[in-house]
Amino acid sequence: MADQRTGLWLIGARGSVATTAVSGLLALRAGLAPPTGCVTARPELAEVDLPSWDDLVVGGHDVVTTCLEKRAEQLAHAGVLPHHLLPSLVDGLAAVDAEVREGYHPATHRGAQATAAQRLTADLVSFRERHDLARVVVVNVSSTEPPVPHLPEHDDLALLEAALADPERAVLPPSSLTAYAALRAGCPFVDFTPSTGVALPALHQLAVDLGLPYAGRDGKTGETLLRTVLAPMFTARGLRVRSWSGTNLLGGGDGATLEDPEHAASKLESKARGLAALLGEPVTAPLHIDNVPDLGEQKTAWDHVSFEGFLGARMSLQFTWTGLDSSLAAPLVLDLARLVAAAHADGQSGALGALAFFFKDPLGHDEHRFAEQTRDLHAWARELGRYGA
Amino acid sequence: MADQRTGLWLIGARGSVATTAVSGLLALRAGLAPPTGCVTARPELAEVDLPSWDDLVVGGHDVVTTCLEKRAEQLAHAGVLPHHLLPSLVDGLAAVDAEVREGYHPATHRGAQATAAQRLTADLVSFRERHDLARVVVVNVSSTEPPVPHLPEHDDLALLEAALADPERAVLPPSSLTAYAALRAGCPFVDFTPSTGVALPALHQLAVDLGLPYAGRDGKTGETLLRTVLAPMFTARGLRVRSWSGTNLLGGGDGATLEDPEHAASKLESKARGLAALLGEPVTAPLHIDNVPDLGEQKTAWDHVSFEGFLGARMSLQFTWTGLDSSLAAPLVLDLARLVAAAHADGQSGALGALAFFFKDPLGHDEHRFAEQTRDLHAWARELGRYGA
Amino acid sequence: MADQRTGLWLIGARGSVATTAVSGLLALRAGLAPPTGCVTARPELAEVDLPSWDDLVVGGHDVVTTCLEKRAEQLAHAGVLPHHLLPSLVDGLAAVDAEVREGYHPATHRGAQATAAQRLTADLVSFRERHDLARVVVVNVSSTEPPVPHLPEHDDLALLEAALADPERAVLPPSSLTAYAALRAGCPFVDFTPSTGVALPALHQLAVDLGLPYAGRDGKTGETLLRTVLAPMFTARGLRVRSWSGTNLLGGGDGATLEDPEHAASKLESKARGLAALLGEPVTAPLHIDNVPDLGEQKTAWDHVSFEGFLGARMSLQFTWTGLDSSLAAPLVLDLARLVAAAHADGQSGALGALAFFFKDPLGHDEHRFAEQTRDLHAWARELGRYGA
Amino acid sequence: MADQRTGLWLIGARGSVATTAVSGLLALRAGLAPPTGCVTARPELAEVDLPSWDDLVVGGHDVVTTCLEKRAEQLAHAGVLPHHLLPSLVDGLAAVDAEVREGYHPATHRGAQATAAQRLTADLVSFRERHDLARVVVVNVSSTEPPVPHLPEHDDLALLEAALADPERAVLPPSSLTAYAALRAGCPFVDFTPSTGVALPALHQLAVDLGLPYAGRDGKTGETLLRTVLAPMFTARGLRVRSWSGTNLLGGGDGATLEDPEHAASKLESKARGLAALLGEPVTAPLHIDNVPDLGEQKTAWDHVSFEGFLGARMSLQFTWTGLDSSLAAPLVLDLARLVAAAHADGQSGALGALAFFFKDPLGHDEHRFAEQTRDLHAWARELGRYGA
Ligand SMILES: NC(=O)c1ccc[n+]([C@@H]2O[C@H](COP(=O)([O-])OP(=O)(O)OC[C@H]3O[C@@H](n4cnc5c(N)ncnc54)[C@H](O)[C@@H]3O)[C@@H](O)[C@H]2O)c1
Ligand SMILES: NC(=O)c1ccc[n+]([C@@H]2O[C@H](COP(=O)([O-])OP(=O)(O)OC[C@H]3O[C@@H](n4cnc5c(N)ncnc54)[C@H](O)[C@@H]3O)[C@@H](O)[C@H]2O)c1
Ligand SMILES: NC(=O)c1ccc[n+]([C@@H]2O[C@H](COP(=O)([O-])OP(=O)(O)OC[C@H]3O[C@@H](n4cnc5c(N)ncnc54)[C@H](O)[C@@H]3O)[C@@H](O)[C@H]2O)c1
Ligand SMILES: NC(=O)c1ccc[n+]([C@@H]2O[C@H](COP(=O)([O-])OP(=O)(O)OC[C@H]3O[C@@H](n4cnc5c(N)ncnc54)[C@H](O)[C@@H]3O)[C@@H](O)[C@H]2O)c1
Ligand code: NA
Ligand code: NA
Structure with missing residues (x-):
């Protein structure tokens, strides 16, 4: 699947993790830094057919307006990004920033959640079409949400969609509304945060129905x-x-x-x-x-x-x-984009348990032991694309 | 091989590790303590056919005379053994102490090393016969030796035995002389110390020739x-x-x-x-x-x-x-005695690489990663006795 | 003031700190241990006229019945007391245990707090008389209480005593009721806990009126x-x-x-x-x-x-x-008993700010810097008894 | 003594400590940074009459040629200096760099040590005269030397000067030759390194004879x-x-x-x-x-x-x-320059024991306890200039 242009859509695109991931991708592409901390650059995964750094096109949602160049400067001051790289990254950062759309914010949104979801979906579809992308992987790196009470609508897609259409209700937390919108746009979804995201039975059902893989949750970095x-x-x-x-x-x-x-x-x-x-x-x-x-x-x-x-x-x-934290998280975000894109290309759907390696609270797998997770990841990645599209 | 009475012969039998191992074995046998820290008591190894705690009979060599009861008291004072156990262990410790023979000490020995080796071998054979043991596993837990310069005699068994017979020479360090004596007595050998021990080509040859397994070296405990x-x-x-x-x-x-x-x-x-x-x-x-x-x-x-x-x-x-340290080492010494006895019963010989799990400097295996060593150990143990004697 | 028999009355006499203090005092008296951790044994305080270890007689209040011998055994098991000392201490511990009276417990007490205070006072007076003591220092080492809301009665002795007489009210927390009872018995009071204790304006007034010194609070040990x-x-x-x-x-x-x-x-x-x-x-x-x-x-x-x-x-x-913690606290409890007894003999009253050295939250002094507190303590102690009784 | 222009001459002027001290002085002078880590900026020393940041003029010796601007860049990369300050410091650094002269290097020097000393002395005198300085404090922040064997010449000034004149000998280590040259130029000397420096009886004699104060040694920073x-x-x-x-x-x-x-x-x-x-x-x-x-x-x-x-x-x-380390050391170097200048103005000579606060191995004082050293420093500084010039 190399040479297939692939989208990476970051929810929280102007946050620390996102800015570091984008800066790093630009540096890798320009040959200005080695892929330290990137698991997909390990020799064990060398044979896996993945989108290259050049294949990735980045956009995203956020609810703040501080631009990526400014955020990168702050991160250089904080020791996350090296000062000397900044000048070479400015143009690339501006280009990505131009692809950032306004996210869904529960406090400012008026009306049914379905309307918001449609807007988010439209952003994704437009991004995919404008850039002629084979697929877009959506990765949630936005602020952690509080846990939400479980509702019956979370277990049943029909009930859920009815509730989404009700302008009086806000049945989904932002992370889950975003996941819903991503799936509806035909995009695989990765939850790098501990928020609810895609981890609701109704959304699982939707992912399986639409043949979309997802992975999560809560990046494991410390x-x-x-x-x-x-x-x-x-x-x-x-x-x-x-x-x-x-x-x-x-x-x-x-x-x-x-x-x-x-x-x-x-x-x-x-x-x-x-x-x-x-x-x-x-x-x-x-x-x-x-x-x-x-x-x-x-x-x-x-x-x-x-x-x-x-x-x-x-x-x-x-x-x-x-x-x-952001230095540890960012390369994993890039890894996940590449691996989940490959899983999608391979026709996999539902929770990608083999990616437990990346997460504190793995979806689709009960394995918490790091060494076993490493083995599972390598074994799974080696099979990728073997019988795939 | 349960019910086969098995000897455990400790070189350095009055040291801290040895005393803790013996005290613990007595406590386990009396049901006074759970097998915390014993790897062979893990569920993963539950099915493996190993000598039971009751099957083990202990003796050893040392060059000091402080008896095991006294050493156990000192270790209670040092926080290694619980004070309240001591009274129940006194008789058992005395019984083991009665099986401790004088070790080989290079500074006091006179004459050819071969003579010393013959005495050590005789001690082992006598122990095995007096107690009617199926086999005796020799475990070196004596003081660490300095590294020794490599000599041509270390590579060739014939040359080595000629040198051993020479009263003017001391071609082997004590740990290796002991290993030689153990092999000559038909005993598997385990080196829990970083000393040279069995890790010489000539001794490897001897072990293979005699169909004896060995393991080492330097117990991995911290x-x-x-x-x-x-x-x-x-x-x-x-x-x-x-x-x-x-x-x-x-x-x-x-x-x-x-x-x-x-x-x-x-x-x-x-x-x-x-x-x-x-x-x-x-x-x-x-x-x-x-x-x-x-x-x-x-x-x-x-x-x-x-x-x-x-x-x-x-x-x-x-x-x-x-x-x-002794609390960490002692249960591993018991584990090694059980596992190496089973390997011997199984007809294995040479370095037991699958025991790398236990050692800092594993013989017969290049694997240092703990998780892989754990997997290797479990896989090997599950095969034990499957096609054995 | 050496040779003046001095009482040490422990509130929480069967707790860990108290048991360790009593055990240590017995060991010091018997010459079985050096005064490690005792500040009054430092050369800088060698000249100060203080009650000797032999001069101290111990009793106390507690609300549990587990005897001191049993508590000492538990503390030996926990590594606080050395096992080998226990046999030599058993008789002395029993003697102190015989001087422990039932403390005030808010949950079981019926009636006015004044009645309880009178009983506590009577226990102290009886102890002082039976043992013919020059004075009794009361040290609170009982369980930490929650903070209490400030009431107007806490600021005014007359109001306070009226409220104490009211059977419907419980105007003081246990630590303060105990402090009140101690002062009423003519005893200096030390609060080794963070509880309210003597730190109320009304009780300060009472201490000053009665010419009694006090010190606190919350022993500084970690x-x-x-x-x-x-x-x-x-x-x-x-x-x-x-x-x-x-x-x-x-x-x-x-x-x-x-x-x-x-x-x-x-x-x-x-x-x-x-x-x-x-x-x-x-x-x-x-x-x-x-x-x-x-x-x-x-x-x-x-x-x-x-x-x-x-x-x-x-x-x-x-x-x-x-x-x-108890090993660190116990010698300080003995130090405080000696120093506060000497201050009392010296005619000092009110908060002993020079003892800030011992406390997390010093009463009567704003100095938190340890080195300055050390200097203040030494200077004060050297003056002790110079113009005294 | 404020308004008296004062020289600070750094031995090792292009090292990390020196570069940080110079950069910091420039930033302080320009009001770009607060005097964090400067002891002389503490309220306790506010009343002491010391040269101001503006009064200090810096020069020095070194044996390398990498200029201060370059060194400052390296230190910014290492996290010692903030990147954003560099542009404002460039001119000032260049000005100081222009005042750096070639130091004494034992490996390249030919001839009697006396000749080298004369050159160093001449550098100092020229610096003082060109800048019209009231005095120059020499501070050694050059590389640590190995300890040197004690020679009879180290105890006697006459013997020492005879040996210095001998082209076949190198009786003094570089740090001591430098100290000698400084004293001969009429400059107070501070040894911030553990090297021998001024700590030889013959040099002490010289300092006292010439009425010069000195301080040391080995800055205490970790x-x-x-x-x-x-x-x-x-x-x-x-x-x-x-x-x-x-x-x-x-x-x-x-x-x-x-x-x-x-x-x-x-x-x-x-x-x-x-x-x-x-x-x-x-x-x-x-x-x-x-x-x-x-x-x-x-x-x-x-x-x-x-x-x-x-x-x-x-x-x-x-x-x-x-x-x-350099961030901790640099402000102390500035403090020492100010304090020793004031001591010199005050007419003090010999080892300044009251500066023990700054050193691992204090000269002229046996006090190692930090709190007592703090008190000694404050007391001494408050007296400074009271009866002085
Ligand atoms: N850094 C790590 O090692 C690590 C590890 C595990 C999980 N995480 C998670 O990753 C997330 C990001 O961490 P960060 O350090 O970058 O945080 P951050 O606060 O720097 O960035 C979060 C971004 O999300 C944006 N955001 C908030 N609500 C949004 C919404 N509704 N829609 C779109 N964008 C929204 C914010 O404006 C902000 O730009 C957090 O949830 C964190 O818990 C990070
Ligand atoms: N405790 C651990 O965790 C650990 C881990 C790895 C290796 N080891 C090794 O185990 C060994 C024992 O450790 P220990 O703490 O019990 O030491 P120890 O000093 O308490 O005991 C060593 C014993 O060996 C005896 N001895 C010395 N030379 C001898 C000889 N030639 N023949 C027979 N006996 C002899 C000594 O008299 C002593 O009783 C050391 O070599 C140590 O490095 C221990
Ligand atoms: N150990 C330290 O280093 C240290 C330091 C500072 C303060 N303290 C304080 O010292 C106190 C004692 O600590 P400890 O470790 O001995 O605790 P502990 O729980 O072992 O002992 C407390 C004792 O107080 C008794 N008690 C409870 N309520 C009572 C009452 N109303 N009247 C009389 N006795 C009562 C309990 O029965 C118990 O025996 C605690 O308040 C602790 O916070 C200890
Ligand atoms: N940084 C601290 O916290 C600290 C604390 C105590 C002592 N010190 C001492 O301060 C000194 C300097 O430390 P640094 O980190 O700046 O080291 P550095 O290596 O960065 O700098 C030392 C400088 O001294 C120069 N030099 C060497 N020999 C010389 C000579 N004969 N004449 C003149 N210059 C010479 C070197 O060229 C170099 O520029 C060391 O001796 C160190 O031990 C530093
Ligand atoms: Na972060
Ligand atoms: Na305690």
Whole structure:
């Protein structure tokens, strides 16, 4: 499927992750940076038939107007982008910025959600046609939403569409409305955030009906990545984890959003689910996300694991992870665009469980162990396109 | 092979690891403790036909006379063994202590090394016969030796045996002389230390000739365990490790031994080899082992990993591991005794590469990634006895 | 004042801190342990005339019945007390346990608080008389209470005593009722907890009227100790702290109490007040106290300080403190008993600001910097008894 | 003494510390940055009569030719200087660079050391005269030297000067030759490095004879700063430190120099002296300095302190310090220039012990405790100029 021009449509296109992904793509295309952090550039995936960096065309939705060039400057100041690259990226950033359309904002929208969805769908179709793209992968990298109460309409497509048409209701959170619009435009959908997104039975049904693949959710870039790597070690060695405590300090847009306990809830829930699954039993696991604005784009996570060994011996492991979240997330966004495009070309539909590797809370797969996820990813990718279109 | 009485012969039988292993075996047998930290007690290995805790009979060599009861008291004081267990273990410890024979000490031995080897072999044969054992697995948990210069005799069994007979020479370090004696007694050999032991071409030849399996070397219980778990994460994610610095603080007998830079050398070498293999390229990797007597049996390791992500972003991971080394090592010694006994019963010979899971510097296998080692171990164990004796 | 038999009356006499203090006092008296962690044993205070270990007689109040011998065994198991000391301490612990009376418990008490106060006062007077003590210092080491709303009765002794006599009201929290009873018995009072205790204007008035000294509050034994040591460094060097984040993991009785956010509130408040005072400006300072039962008596605190240097350079300091809280607190309880007894003998009354050294939230003094507190303590102690009774 | 134009002459004027100090001075002067990290800008020193930022004129010696503008760019890339400041600093940097003269290099110098000293002295005198300066403070911020063997000539000025005149000998290390030349030019001398510098009896004599003050040595900016803050806490609380282990990871020019164990020796020695002095007894204190080039200007220090409390309880403190060394050092260099200039104006001579606050290995004072050093500094500074010129 190389040489097939492929769209990458970012929900939250002017956020940190999106801006870093776009800047990086421009740099990769210009040969100004190696693909460090890109999983699809690993030798293990070298043979897989994927869209090349040159094949990707980027657009997106956002609800703010600060342009990508400005955001890139801020990210250079924050240590995410190298200052010396900026001049070479300005034109490319402006070109992408010109493809950013106004997103759906629940606070400003008037009328039925269906109307909003139609507008979003139209944006996607227009983008695909104007650029003559084989397909467009929609990736949600917008602000994390609070968890939403489950409604009967979420389980049944007919009920859902009826509710969407009702101007008095707002039955879907923005992420799910966006997912709905993407599917209706015939686009595969990836949820890089912990928001609800496509993870509703009615939307799953729609994806399967339309033969569209989707993947999610919540990109795994820090503390959870380490947990899915370390927890299997304790298990394999028969060591009994007694408590796993964690504190995350982060600034940036994401820090501000997650400061609100309601927004943090979905993040904390997805993290807790994973840990219990990994250890096979519930352990004491206090977990905090603190907004520390002065840290900017840097995220610092401290974990303290207390475990028991032979004859009850008490031991511990602590780690401190100091990451630039957007630097970790951005290459994965590009990877997901390439892999999901290939899955679509291959005719796959529904949740792509083999992409669990990328997510804190994998859809379509119960595997949380990183090494097994790595193996699953490689095996799946090697099969891609073998019997495909 | 359950119900086959099996010997476990410990070189360094009065050391910390040995005393903890024996105490734990007694506690397991009496139902006083769960098999925490025992890999052979994991559900994944539940079906494997292994000697039971009741089937194991323990003896060993040492060069000190402090009895096991005394050593167990010291280890309780150091937090390795629980005080309340001691009274129930006293009789069992005394029984094992009665099976400890004088080891080979290069400084006190007079005459040809062959004579010493014959005595060690005789001790093993006598032990096997007196207790009517199906087999005896010899496990080296004695003090770490300095690395030895390679000699031509190490490559050729005939040359080696000629040199052993020469009263003027001491061609083998103690660990290798012991391995030689074990093989000559028809016993499988496991090297839990970084010493040379069985890892010489001439001894490999002897093991193969006699149809004996062996495994090693250097039990993986702390910093290296974590490295073999964490390094593959960076690789799988395409993140570039730039430096991996480490400091180990330890007291105890092992701390005192490794304070001597000559003795530490073999430990440091085996650690460096592993890291380079894991990362696929050499990185700056300063590494220290410090003797800090007041820490007693506790080992504290601090590692600082500096890595590079997308567009050159600089990030880091630090961890502090606080382990009780003997508590981590002892259950593995019991696991190895059971697994190597089963391999012997199964007719396997030479290096058991599938046991790489247990070792810093695996013999017979190049795999350093912990998750792959885990998979290899499980696969191998499930085959054990399938076509065996 | 040496050779004056002095009472130490512990509120919460069967808690971890109290049991450790009593065990330690017995060991010190028997010459079985050096006074490690005792500030009054430092050379700087060698000349101060204080009651000796032999002069101290201990009793107290508690609301549980588990005896001190049993509690000491639990603390040995938890690593706070050395196993080998227990046999030598059993008799002494039983003797103290025989001096423990039932404390005031708001949930079980019926009738006016004044009645309860009279009973507590009577217990103290009886103790002083039966043992022929020069004075009795009351030290509160009972469970932390939630903060209480301020009432007009707290500001005026007459109003307060009227309310205490009303059987329908419970105007004082237990710690303050206890402080009231202590003062009414003519006893100096020390609050080692963050509870309200003596820190009410009406009780201050009573202390001054009766010529009684008091000290508090909230023993400084871990994270806060470090903060009062480290924050002045940043200030003295002109470095600008931008955020100071903290997480405390603790088990034990204190962990269980503080798990309740209402109880934790007073602890968190006293910590935040201190940090702002030290840095001279408010900084982002998220702080958590997590109950991690498996840690037992061990407390682990992680702090992350982000600071700015010359030309805006961004730097950080992290620390991990792993303390046995009761081991840190107990010698200070003994120190406070000795020092406050001497202040009483010296005729001092009201808040002893010079004891700020010992507390997170010092009464009678605004100084939070540890080095200045040390100097103040030494200077004050050297003056003690110079013009005294 | 404000309004007295004052010279600051940097030995190693093109190094990281020097470049940062100069850049910062230019930024301060232009009002582009606040004096974060400058001790002389603290309110406690507000009343002291010191040269202002505008009064300082900078020149120096170095043995490399990379100009200051280039070095500043490199430091911006390394995160030490903010990118956006560079354009405003270019002219000022060029002006200072024009005042940099060739330093003394032992490997390239031919002839008697006296000749070299005369040239250095002449450079200083010319600088003072050309700029019409009231005085010039010489600050050594050049590469750390290996420790030198003590010679009889180091103790006696006459012997020393005779040896300096001998073309066959090189009796002084570069730092001491420089100090000699500075004194001969009538300039106060500050040693910010651990090199020998002015710390020889013969040079002390010369300083006193000429009525010149000096200060040193080895700027205290990281691990040692923390040690001098933390160790007194353990002491004041009667807690017994059992071991204090440290590892320093650093890149940059300093990292490369200290990789050589010979050069590191003087650094390690000065650190060890301090720790023993602080704790009052020798403790196990392994210490490492590792060159980790990829860390660039960042220094990461990990310390692990194991200590004993009441009844032998075992506890620990760890910290990780992540500093930009040059950002920490540079403002202190400016502080020292101002303070030593004032001391000179005040007529003080010999070692300025009150400046111990700034140094790992203070000359003229035995005080290592940071809080006491702070107090000494403030007290001394307040007296400055009171009876002076
Ligand atoms: N960076 C990581 O490592 C990582 C990992 C996992 C998940 N995530 C998730 O990725 C998301 C983006 O993170 P970020 O750091 O870029 O955050 P950010 O705050 O910088 O960017 C979010 C962007 O989404 C936009 N947005 C908000 N609501 C929108 C809407 N209704 N429609 C369209 N756009 C909308 C915002 O205007 C903003 O530009 C977050 O949800 C975060 O939780 C990030
Ligand atoms: N504990 C761990 O986690 C771990 C991990 C990997 C390797 N190891 C290795 O295991 C070994 C044992 O560790 P330990 O902590 O028990 O040390 P230890 O010092 O407590 O015990 C070593 C014992 O070996 C005995 N010994 C010395 N020379 C001997 C000889 N020639 N013959 C027979 N006995 C001899 C000593 O007398 C002592 O009793 C060390 O080599 C160590 O490096 C331990
Ligand atoms: N250990 C430290 O380092 C430290 C430091 C600062 C403050 N403190 C405070 O010291 C107190 C004691 O800590 P601990 O670890 O011993 O806790 P703990 O739970 O082990 O002991 C508290 C004791 O108080 C008793 N108690 C509860 N209510 C009472 C009442 N109304 N009257 C009399 N007794 C009562 C309980 O029964 C228990 O025996 C806590 O408030 C804690 O916050 C401890
Ligand atoms: N940065 C800190 O926090 C800190 C703290 C304490 C001490 N120091 C000391 O400060 C010194 C400078 O550190 P840096 O990071 O700037 O190092 P650097 O390597 O960047 O700079 C040293 C400079 O000295 C020059 N030099 C070498 N030999 C010389 C000579 N004979 N005459 C004149 N110049 C010479 C070099 O060419 C170089 O420009 C080092 O000795 C370091 O140990 C620094
Ligand atoms: Na982010
Ligand atoms: Na406690």
